[in-house]
Amino acid sequence: MKCSHPLVLGAAAVISTETDAFTFKSTSSRNLHRGGSSLLEAAPGEHITFAKYEGLGNDFILIDDREREAPSLTPDQSERLCNRNFCVGGDGVIFALKAPEDGDYDFTMRIYNSDGSEPEMCGNGIRCYAQFLKDLGADQKSYRINTLAGLIIPEMKEDGNICVDMGEPILDGPTVPTTLAPNSEGNSVLEQVHTCNGKEWKISMVSMGNPHAIIFVDDLEKDIDFEKDGPALESDTSVFPAKTNVEFVQVMSPTHLKMKVWERGAGPTLACGTGTCALVVAAIRAGKIPRPGKEGVRVTLPGGDLFIEWREENNKVYMTGPATLSFQGSAVLK
Numbered sequence: 001m002k003c004s005h006p007l008v009l010g011a012a013a014v015i016s017t018e019t020d021a022f023t024f025k026s027t028s029s030r031n032l033h034r035g036g037s038s039l040l041e042a043a044p045g046e047h048i049t050f051a052k053y054e055g056l057g058n059d060f061i062l063i064d065d066r067e068r069e070a071p072s073l074t075p076d077q078s079e080r081l082c083n084r085n086f087c088v089g090g091d092g093v094i095f096a097l098k099a100p101e102d103g104d105y106d107f108t109m110r111i112y113n114s115d116g117s118e119p120e121m122c123g124n125g126i127r128c129y130a131q132f133l134k135d136l137g138a139d140q141k142s143y144r145i146n147t148l149a150g151l152i153i154p155e156m157k158e159d160g161n162i163c164v165d166m167g168e169p170i171l172d173g174p175t176v177p178t179t180l181a182p183n184s185e186g187n188s189v190l191e192q193v194h195t196c197n198g199k200e201w202k203i204s205m206v207s208m209g210n211p212h213a214i215i216f217v218d219d220l221e222k223d224i225d226f227e228k229d230g231p232a233l234e235s236d237t238s239v240f241p242a243k244t245n246v247e248f249v250q251v252m253s254p255t256h257l258k259m260k261v262w263e264r265g266a267g268p269t270l271a272c273g274t275g276t277c278a279l280v281v282a283a284i285r286a287g288k289i290p291r292p293g294k295e296g297v298r299v300t301l302p303g304g305d306l307f308i309e310w311r312e313e314n315n316k317v318y319m320t321g322p323a324t325l326s327f328q329g330s331a332v333l334k
């Protein structure tokens with residue numbers, strides 16, 4: 001059954017939901033509207049065509065900029081688009097851009113967090129990106145995506161899930177980056193003690209292109225004051241010079257972890273793909289769980305489950321989970 005009904009969100013956006021068909025209009029018409037230039041950024045009052053996707057409730061506004069080399073929206077405009085009261089709402093804006101000519105890539109992905117800051121990578125975002133490409137008609141089994149964290153390869157599975165080759169984790173402390181003293185193999189930071197917000201934490205640092213501070217707790221509901229500890233740790237630039245994403249993790253069984261995430265530049269979200277990969281690496285390294293085989297580790301996030309494999313033969317991390325179109329529409333830029 002097809003269900004298409006326009007909604008008016010204040011003066012900000014006209015949305016149409018499509019439950020059985022994808023009729024997304026590419027931005028080429030928008031670029032023509034701007035005199036044909038693909039270099040100009042969007043102007044206030046202009047209508048921005050978008051599609052909204054979510055991966056386990058981590059939600060993104062996707063913009064088809066495949067004719068462009070750089071995002072058509074500024075960080076400020078993206079922040080306004082992410083406002084849940086005054087515009088579309090989302091944890092970030094993701095731009096589908098053309099691939100650089102000098103590399104073996106299909107497309108480029110850039111993303112702005114909901115506060116306008118630019119992270120290097122986004123795990124749930126890249127699954128949404130792959131689904132967006134498929135819905136736009138670029139129907140490939142896998143995509144070689146150029147990101148600020150390097151090559152990332154999402155693969156479309158028969159069951160509708162997307163398995164992403166997330167590359168190798170970065171453990172070297174200064175590269176993550178953190179100034180916490182390395183205390184483990186490979187110059188890495190593993191359960192290093194640090195005081196923040198008046199409390200002592202044991203912090204493990206892992207980068208999946210973007211930085212993650214992982215903290216194991218006995219009880220996710222009782223042991224942290226999430227709304228206060230999360231932002232205090234995120235912005236503790238005395239040890240996290242680029243700020244950090246913060247994952248609190250409870251071990252449920254040798255193959256099942258549970259997490260709560262406070263994201264850099266977005267605050268509490270329902271899921272974080274890069275964070276989930278990072279925490280599985282940290283859990284294995286810290287001896288919290290054994291290294292599982294191909295079946296991977298199940299991680300329960302507030303928005304649902306992701307499955308993570310840290311493959312011994314190539315040191316790469318693989319993340320499997322869903323990505324779903326929520327709606328598509330046109331928003332007026334303020």
Ligand SMILES: N[C@@H](CCC[C@H](N)C(=O)O)C(=O)O
Pocket residue numbers: 058113118119120121122123124125210211245263264265266269271272273274275
């Ligand atoms: N939700 C994302 C991560 C998005 C970027 C992050 N907030 C950062 O600033 O590093 C994911 O699924 O990985």
